Amino acid sequence: MDRLDAMRAFVTVVNEGSFIRAADRLNLSAQLVSKYVARLEQRLGVRLLNRTTRRLHLTEAGVRYHERARQVLDDIDELESQLDELHDQARGLLRISAPVSFAIRHLAPLISDFQQAHPAVGIDLQLNDRKVDIVEEGFDIALRIGHLKSSSLIARKIAPVRLVMCASPDYLAREGTPLHPEQLARHRYLHYSYMELDAEQGPGRWLRGKEAAFSSNNGDVLVAAAMAGAGIALQPTFISGQAIREGRLRLVLAEHEPAPMGLYAVFAHRQLMASKVRCFVDFMEGYFGDPPYWDRF
Structure with a gap:
């Protein structure tokens, strides 16, 4: 043996x-x-x-x-x-954890382009919105969205993540367009379960603690509900941007947007970084554009 x-x-x-x-x-x-x-x-x-x-x-x-x-x-x-x-060749299996909606919408082209550039690297992509323990669960890289807190892990910022409030034209015509965050109290709020709102800035002061009309742990579901006229959603533009660009959603209280978050590549601190990890992180930087293509509406 x-x-x-x-x-x-x-x-x-x-x-x-x-x-x-x-x-x-x-x-x-x-x-x-x-x-x-x-x-x-x-x-x-x-x-x-x-x-x-x-x-x-x-x-x-x-x-x-x-x-x-x-x-x-x-x-x-x-x-x-x-x-x-020694021969600058990334190889081996790269295990990646990524948020569900972001990965479904934006990761497939990146991974395809990366593997064309580095054909000796295999990809095992696992989708999960929870915060995985990359060491305990055997991941090489985790993509995370938010304001990262200090930890023993290394984080490289890949792109800004803009949060916007949005609703369908039909909903706003029926219920009225809020002109000040205080007016959100009388509107139906579509809440993302994993979102932590800052009570000191943006709409957090008025939404924090407000009972949601509809709550889900998936942003795509909430954006679809907003397009169907169910209420106002606070969602990242990498999910809502296309619907806003096509006119199926409209921005609400744009001047009160929360501070942007970030998309980060997180990996364990090691004295020697595997070439497959280094190559993938380097490849991601700048891939989505500045500003990211999903913000161009």
């Missing part, structure tokens, strides 16, 4: 939460992955995982081994990345 193969199988099982998903990730059979883990436990003389019909649970020994094994594998990957950089 190859120790590194067994170690990688175990770490992948823990990261993925199941033998089947780990097998898919490693392009192996679930039976072989299970055999690797079983033989690893036999060689170490300890149980690393407790298996139930629904979940896997790390033992105390498993927690300790997983932490050190993951570091060993990271060190090996970094060592190999040094060799990559």
Whole structure:
């Protein structure tokens, strides 16, 4: 049994939460992955995982081994990345976490262009609006939108993200166009569940704490509802910009827009950055234009 193969199988099982998903990730059979883990436990003389019909649970020994094994594998990957950089060739699988709506609307052309420039890099793109733990969940890069707080991670700003209030022409004709944020109190508000409003600036002072007529954790749904006349939405222009440009939505209280946020590429701090990560981050910078193409309306 190859120790590194067994170690990688175990770490992948823990990261993925199941033998089947780990097998898919490693392009192996679930039976072989299970055999690797079983033989690893036999060689170490300890149980690393407790298996139930629904979940896997790390033992105390498993927690300790997983932490050190993951570091060993990271060190090996970094060592190999040094060799990559000797001939300046990005290669390997690049795991990326990205927000759902942004990725669906804007990432496919970028990834296609990147892979044409770097054909030796494979892409595993996972869409999720929650804040993933890129180290624990095995991502190389996470794209995040917002005002980033200080952390041990490295963040590179890729593009500004403009937030606008918008509603359909039919809704505004029926309910009236608010001329001051105080008038938002009598309007139907379409709320994005993950948005944290600053109570000191923009419309946050009047929307913070207001009960939403419709709340969702997906911005595309809220923009579609706004186009259907359901109310006023506060959404980024990378989602709403096309509808505004086409006249299906109109800006509301444009002079009271919140301060712009940012689209950031976030990655773990390592002494040696893998060439695939460096190349992808460098490629993203400036790709969307200045201002970004979705703001041109």
